[in-house]
Amino acid sequence: MELQHVNVKMFVDGPMNVDAERFIEIFHAWIKDHALDGLLIDVADYRHVPAGPGVMLIGLEGDYNMDHTGERWGLRYNRKAALDGTNEDRFRQAVNAAAKACHLLEETLASEGPLTFSRQEFELCINDRAIAPNTSETLSACQPDIESFLSNLLGHHDFTIDHNPDPRSLFRFSIKSAKLFDLKKLASDLTQ
Amino acid sequence: MKTSNTLWKDRLNGQLPPQMAEEIDTFETEIELRRQGKLDEVIFAETRLRRGAYGQRYDNGQRYDGHETRTLAYAADKNTKGVNTVWDAPGMLRIKIPYGGINPKQLEVMAELAEEYSDGIAHVTTRQDFQLHFIHIDDTPTIMRRLAAVDITTREACGNSVRNITGCPYAGVCPDEKFDITPYAQALMQFLLGHPDAQNFGRKVKPTFSGCGQHACGLTAMHDLGYTAQTRMVDGKEQRGFCFVVGGGLGAVPFQAKVFDEFLPMEEMLPMAQAIARVFGRHGEKKNRSRARLKFLVKQWGIDKFKQEVLAERAKLPHDPRWTEFLSSIDSDIEKPLKPPSDLPALNGNEKINRWLKTNVRPQRQPGYSTVTVALPLGDLTADQLRSLADILRTFTTGTMRTTVEQNFVIRWISNADLPEVFEALSAVGLGEAGACNILDIVACPGTDTCKLGISSSRGLAAQLRKKLHEKCFELDEVIQNLHVKVSGCFNSCGQHHVADIGFYGVNRTVNGYQVPHFQVVLGGQWENNAGSYGMPIIAIASKRIPDALDRITDHYLRLREENESFQSFVKRIGKATIRQQLHDLTQNAPAYEQDPTFYTDWYDPREYSTGDIGKGECAGEVVTAYQFAMTDAERMVFEAQIHLEENKAQKAGSEAYASMLKAAKAIVQMRYDDVSNDAEEIVEEFRERYYDTKLIFDPYAGGKFANYFFAAHDKAEQPYTEESARHTIEEAQLFIEAIHACYNRMRQEGLSQT
Numbered sequence: 001m002e003l004q005h006v007n008v009k010m011f012v013d014g015p016m017n018v019d020a021e022r023f024i025e026i027f028h029a030w031i032k033d034h035a036l037d038g039l040l041i042d043v044a045d046y047r048h049v050p051a052g053p054g055v056m057l058i059g060l061e062g063d064y065n066m067d068h069t070g071e072r073w074g075l076r077y078n079r080k081a082a083l084d085g086t087n088e089d090r091f092r093q094a095v096n097a098a099a100k101a102c103h104l105l106e107e108t109l110a111s112e113g114p115l116t117f118s119r120q121e122f123e124l125c126i127n128d129r130a131i132a133p134n135t136s137e138t139l140s141a142c143q144p145d146i147e148s149f150l151s152n153l154l155g156h157h158d159f160t161i162d163h164n165p166d167p168r169s170l171f172r173f174s175i176k177s178a179k180l181f182d183l184k185k186l187a188s189d190l191t192q
Numbered sequence: 193m194k195t196s197n198t199l200w201k202d203r204l205n206g207q208l209p210p211q212m213a214e215e216i217d218t219f220e221t222e223i224e225l226r227r228q229g230k231l232d233e234v235i236f237a238e239t240r241l242r243r244g245a246y247g248q249r250y251d252n253g254q255r256y257d258g259h260e261t262r263t264l265a266y267a268a269d270k271n272t273k274g275v276n277t278v279w280d281a282p283g284m285l286r287i288k289i290p291y292g293g294i295n296p297k298q299l300e301v302m303a304e305l306a307e308e309y310s311d312g313i314a315h316v317t318t319r320q321d322f323q324l325h326f327i328h329i330d331d332t333p334t335i336m337r338r339l340a341a342v343d344i345t346t347r348e349a350c351g352n353s354v355r356n357i358t359g360c361p362y363a364g365v366c367p368d369e370k371f372d373i374t375p376y377a378q379a380l381m382q383f384l385l386g387h388p389d390a391q392n393f394g395r396k397v398k399p400t401f402s403g404c405g406q407h408a409c410g411l412t413a414m415h416d417l418g419y420t421a422q423t424r425m426v427d428g429k430e431q432r433g434f435c436f437v438v439g440g441g442l443g444a445v446p447f448q449a450k451v452f453d454e455f456l457p458m459e460e461m462l463p464m465a466q467a468i469a470r471v472f473g474r475h476g477e478k479k480n481r482s483r484a485r486l487k488f489l490v491k492q493w494g495i496d497k498f499k500q501e502v503l504a505e506r507a508k509l510p511h512d513p514r515w516t517e518f519l520s521s522i523d524s525d526i527e528k529p530l531k532p533p534s535d536l537p538a539l540n541g542n543e544k545i546n547r548w549l550k551t552n553v554r555p556q557r558q559p560g561y562s563t564v565t566v567a568l569p570l571g572d573l574t575a576d577q578l579r580s581l582a583d584i585l586r587t588f589t590t591g592t593m594r595t596t597v598e599q600n601f602v603i604r605w606i607s608n609a610d611l612p613e614v615f616e617a618l619s620a621v622g623l624g625e626a627g628a629c630n631i632l633d634i635v636a637c638p639g640t641d642t643c644k645l646g647i648s649s650s651r652g653l654a655a656q657l658r659k660k661l662h663e664k665c666f667e668l669d670e671v672i673q674n675l676h677v678k679v680s681g682c683f684n685s686c687g688q689h690h691v692a693d694i695g696f697y698g699v700n701r702t703v704n705g706y707q708v709p710h711f712q713v714v715l716g717g718q719w720e721n722n723a724g725s726y727g728m729p730i731i732a733i734a735s736k737r738i739p740d741a742l743d744r745i746t747d748h749y750l751r752l753r754e755e756n757e758s759f760q761s762f763v764k765r766i767g768k769a770t771i772r773q774q775l776h777d778l779t780q781n782a783p784a785y786e787q788d789p790t791f792y793t794d795w796y797d798p799r800e801y802s803t804g805d806i807g808k809g810e811c812a813g814e815v816v817t818a819y820q821f822a823m824t825d826a827e828r829m830v831f832e833a834q835i836h837l838e839e840n841k842a843q844k845a846g847s848e849a850y851a852s853m854l855k856a857a858k859a860i861v862q863m864r865y866d867d868v869s870n871d872a873e874e875i876v877e878e879f880r881e882r883y884y885d886t887k888l889i890f891d892p893y894a895g896g897k898f899a900n901y902f903f904a905a906h907d908k909a910e911q912p913y914t915e916e917s918a919r920h921t922i923e924e925a926q927l928f929i930e931a932i933h934a935c936y937n938r939m940r941q942e943g944l945s946q947t
Binding site: 002004005021024025028031032039041042043044045046047048049050051052053056058060063065069080081082127128129130131168170 | 193194195196199200203249250255257258259262264265266280281282300303304307308311312313325326328569570572573574576577579621622623641642651652655658796797798799
């Protein structure tokens with residue numbers, strides 16, 4: 001099963017200490033400064049929508065947003081363009097893109113929030129129901145790739161995968177690691 | 193962009209209505225032809241607009257970053273999807289929801305599409321459509337297929353076509369209506385969708401239906417075609433019809449519609465719309481886009497001459513059984529409740545639900561039932577909310593909901609005892625906010641967020657006003673709570689600012705040498721009586737000072753109003769000059785840039801303000817005549833014939849090539865004879881008489897040679913095609929199509945063309 005359009009949410013650790021309006025300013029600056037890989041196009045403000053996508057940074061290959069879905073803040077990266085390689089490669093690219101954005105936000109907001117992202121928990125999802133319908137069959141088919149990716153990513157096998165079985169939902173699962181991971185490392189050397 | 197597009201095509205094969213499937217396949221081929229440079233970008237632009245695929249801000253590949261305009265490096269594909277419109281740039285897809293009617297399954301599909309192809313948000317528009325933003329053009333055929341599988345089309349959602357037919361969201365349950373307009377709106381939508389007589393306009397046509405004259409529900413006065421339900425007694429029997437008005441519209445120059453017929457019998461509803469389409473297609477302005485709406489033709493001719501021309505055209509129309517067929521089953525599909533009628537239980541002073549009951553719930557005509565308005569902030573909601581709404585509809589109703597022109601939803605047929613439970617269910621997903629249709633429920637067009645024409649941030653201003661009002665809305669005097677506020681990002685009035693109590697539209701002013709976003713304050717509009725009158729701009733105020741302006745206007749009204757005086761009457765009595773004077777100081781003493789640079793930015797956009805991002809709008813579409821569309825079809829068909837031949841399908845290739853010749857011949861025949869049918873014999877005979885016998889088709893050197901290819905192909909059409917004969921037919925079809933183009937150009941040069 002070839003998975004594409006990987007979507008990652010890195011959760012904010014603890015309460016949100018930053019007014020979400022601040023992300024509008026930061027995302028505009030990222031466009032101007034080409035702060036992330038790929039073409040960044042525009043900022044969309046959805047703070048008025050309860051439990052919504054918050055503030056979005058629209059890109060060509062992928063979108064980033066400070067997301068409030070499920071009433072839980074986090075940085076989401078949604079890969080839109082298809083990628084060559086293996087499923088592990090595509091998971092790795094998405095986690096790397098999200099981690100880079102998280103790391104950059106932590107640095108930018110260090111003196112204001114501070115804003116800290118979880119070092120133990122994140123969510124992965126495949127944003128395409130035709131490729132990955134949210135079924136137990138999809139989970140069975142993907143589990144080896146997911147576990148292999150996670151053990152390589154985290155450097156251990158001490159993690160849990162919690163799959164959301166709602167058939168109307170995207171194929172989505174949350175990962176909890178028993179040990180802290182290094183966000184900066186996830187943001188830097190995953191592509192090697 | 194999505195790798196699953198072919199999967200969806202296979203999965204939905206055979207599950208779509210055949211005509212919709214064919215249309216989407218055609219559009220997909222047109223995308224491919226454009227990508228290969230075989231379809232002109234102007235024609236492709238209008239083609240995609242008529243499929244609902246619209247441009248978005250920055251799609252010219254340029255974006256102002258607050259200091260300078262920079263090129264967005266869309267490196268992957270240098271192709272264009274319209275003049276100065278980059279292929280890979282995200283666009284908007286408008287999805288037609290006739291009279292706003294939508295069911296749970298459709299909501300779930302909308303949720304999936306918002307999640308998978310857009311930014312997770314579905315947006316309800318001021319014409320009861322849905323819009324998805326940041327869509328890639330390559331994904332649009334798949335989205336259209338997934339919509340078609342639940343009976344939704346994007347066809348003619350944009351471009352110079354008959355747009356979504358809007359209608360009162362309370363139709364069928366309103367205590368004041370004459371009758372339920374729903375099946376009539378449905379019939380008009382089905383009749384005009386893709387109708388050959390509605391393909392040759394210089395601009396769009398917007399129809400609407402209202403069940404009564406006194407409320408705002410249908411806003412008939414501001415539409416090109418407005419139908420208000422009427423009844424009369426004839427020989428002791430009640431007869432249904434419409435007060436039919438034409439030539440209304442907002443935009444930069446708003447017009448109130450004129451009465452065409454005080455009582456248009458329903459048997460005449462469809463043929464009269466067809467006759468108007470023909471007259472507008474033939475006589476409406478095509479070159480000057482700013483004067484091409486129907487309202488200008490009605491103004492230029494006067495309603496009497498317009499009516500005379502339309503009635504003359506009506507008399508000439510060949511009979512179409514569809515004009516009255518729909519009437520035989522007109523009341524067969526009436527919505528029914530899921531639960532028996534009931535009474536609202538006692539609520540023990542719960543303030544939140546009491547507010548909600550007061551502002552969001554209305555009794556239906558049917559005792560024991562209510563409608564519930566779901567207020568959507570700025571018309572936006574998430575995929576999760578759409579799915580929750582689908583669940584709520586299934587739990588409490590038979591699946592009956594409408595979108596509204598105030599960018600909300602109306603759920604119908606809620607048994608009154610269920611209202612507290614509905615409130616809880618809506619509140620659990622952030623949809624239980626009170627204040628529907630009051631001052632908090634501000635309507636705003638997309639403005640500078642995504643629209644290429646946006647001057648100021650209408651959504652930014654609306655969000656700021658909402659934020660400010662949210663804190664105190666229910667402490668305000670009730671007359672203030674009941675005001676309607678609407679915001680447009682420019683003068684084009686997509687936010688319907690002309691019919692608000694207090695409207696705003698975006699303009700630009702230079703202050704201290706810097707551009708500063710402003711809004712014109714529009715007062716005196718009337719929402720009631722189907723948009724009974726339009727407001728006028730009184731003063732332009734900097735965007736950041738508009739919240740103060742709103743406070744002053746409402747305070748002034750509260751202090752000086754007479755008993756039971758409406759806001760509109762108040763403005764009329766006190767005079768706009770007085771109100772302008774009250775606001776005048778807000779236009780003075782702007783802070784120096786160094787003192788307050790935020791004054792020189794727009795709401796929630798930190799970039800120093802500029803109008804440099806404004807592009808050419810696509811509201812007007814491109815003027816592409818019915819002839820050009822038909823010829824584009826003919827060219828696509830001859831291209832597809834080549835593909836069939838490559839796949840060793842000689843019979844299919846030859847037939848398609850012949851069909852392309854028929855298409856081209858019909859296209860040019862129709863320039864002189866509207867009513868030519870699809871019958872091949874008739875097309876050949878009409879073509880022979882009008883173009884061959886007259887030698888109009890004759891090439892200066894080759895004479896009638898290319899026309900003879902057509903006649904020969906027609907004579908052999910029943911014979912089987914070999915690979916060789918199919919190849920010859922394709923080559924001859926290509927030459928014949930070229931000959932038609934050449935003939936058309938000669939006729940234009942000689943002034944013989946009617947288009």
